[in-house]
Amino acid sequence: MELRRNRGARALALVCVLGGVLLLVYPTDGALLRTIIAVGAIALGAVALVSAMRPFRFGIHAEGLSIRRPGLRREIGWAEVDALVLDEPPRRDGHPEPPRLLLVPVPGVTIEPVTARHPLDGRPAVELLVLDQVREQPEQVSAALAQYAGSRFVDLLALRRAAFEAPELSVGLRGYQMDRVDRLIRRGQDALMSGDASARQAARGEIERATTAGLPIAQRGYSTFQTDTVLDALVTALADHQSTDRETAT
Structure with missing residues (x-):
């Protein structure tokens, strides 16, 4: 199987170069600022275009x-x-x-x-x-x-x-800090995936401690209701696996 290079970067580079050229060709008031922006766009586009044109296989x-x-x-x-x-x-x-x-x-x-x-x-x-x-x-x-x-x-x-397939969480004002939530979900998924009972127990404990203490709030963050629902489901999944481990051991 031969993978094919994505041409999106090349198209974006060409847009930057052409946009910069147009700004230079049609000067108006504020010529100095337009010139600076145009030169920057051309330089950025040229660098991206050179990178996109390099051999790839x-x-x-x-x-x-x-x-x-x-x-x-x-x-x-x-x-x-x-x-x-x-x-x-x-x-x-x-x-x-x-x-x-x-x-x-x-x-x-x-x-x-x-x-x-x-x-x-x-x-x-x-x-x-x-x-x-x-x-x-x-x-x-x-x-x-x-x-x-x-x-x-x-x-x-x-x-x-x-x-554990986590749904896309809605983002809005005054929600849970996104990076913190994503780390907890990843922690739980990796523990479930590991097949290690102690890892699942540790992940479950970390999530429960974080939610009990209260997740940090950000100006823009994940929906608190959706996040609480997902983390509750993740804790339940971790607990269910631990119950299965105990039943298997006995």
Whole structure:
């Protein structure tokens, strides 16, 4: 499977350049400010355009990965791969970050640059791809990696959704601080996904303590009613799993 580069960045870069040129061609009052804005737009667009025009290849095949992008040009055989993880970084101010593909090489194999960590065990990892760079959907990339990489590949996006699918929370004035809520939900999802009873108990305790003490309020935040409902459901899911663990043990 050959992934295709997303052309959205190239289009945006062209818009910046053309917009800057138009500002220079049709001067009006406030010419100095317009010139500064125009030059800035052209420079920004030119940098983005150069980046978008660089060679790009990302192939997923039976033999391994074929990668050609800024910072990494290499054929990586499956024998060099210890783990591949499709993960989504924590949200920022309620906005989802694009999924990314991380690789942990087998001991003794060096693949640079090492700029990330395995989200579950903290091992040094290489960020191979941010999925907003390609046109394929995460599900398509995941299917190809599952087919060719086998047990080396873990789709944390799918596993988290299967463990506990949190709905999109409404954002409004005077709501719960979004980063804090997102961290608690991620904590609970990871605990459910881990299969570790002690991790689930610890996550449940952390969520209960946070809600009992009162989640911090922000000028713009998540709906308090929706958040309370979701966190209650998450605590229940964590407790249900612990009950199952006890029944299995007896």
